Amino acid sequence: MSELAERTRSGPGRLLIAVYAIFALAATARSVVQLATHFSRAPLAYLLSALAGVVYIVATVCLARGNRTSRRIATVSILVELVGVLAVGTVSLAVPHLFPDATVWSDYGQGYGYVPAVLPLLGLWWLRATR
């Protein structure tokens, strides 16, 4: 059991979790500031920012814990993340007026070097590779 956890957070997993943690911090900090200072400017975008922050926190913690249950929760949260970045990315390009201010997932994470679009794929691959 703890061997599985060790495998999940070692090697490439060590980097993966670090990048997840950075995004957890970035998305959460950003959404706290946005919600606190000008929520009414773009409520949908800011609520999605907050959701992204929560998803990244859950994924980070569960990947770092790495036992059977938390790996399952991590898988679900990473799937939510994948759907989120694809949906928000598409909508933000198709109907830009819905997103007057950027979120982590706008334009498929362009503002963050498209890392938000690649990260869920890497996460799912890593969970598969360490099964």
Next chain:
Amino acid sequence: MIEILATVLTYVALAAAVWAAVLVVVNKPIQLREWHGLWLYGLVALLEVGLLGQLVVGIVKMATDDRQVAGLEFLGYLLTSLVILPLAGVWALAERTRWGPVVMVVGCLTIPVLIIRLEQVWNAHV
């Protein structure tokens, strides 16, 4: 913002990232018993002290300068920049392979990005 401090911090962060990248290339995990690990963490500790200085200067300038700065956002970036390196340091140290210094490369490269964002927020409303 003090431009000189921001520039120096950027270069120190890049130097630490390069040093960590060297450790990746020569396949060394981070070991504080070895000079190469100790020097890396010494440099990162120095960087952290500098970032702490930037926080203090940033808050003082925000309070005294009469320009319109998005205060909470500015403070958010100042605080975030303080959290990254200690977390990356602990996380990288627990790894017994070359992926430890990879984490330090990423952690150190995050700092210049945050400094650029800080300057953008500071210069947004002149």
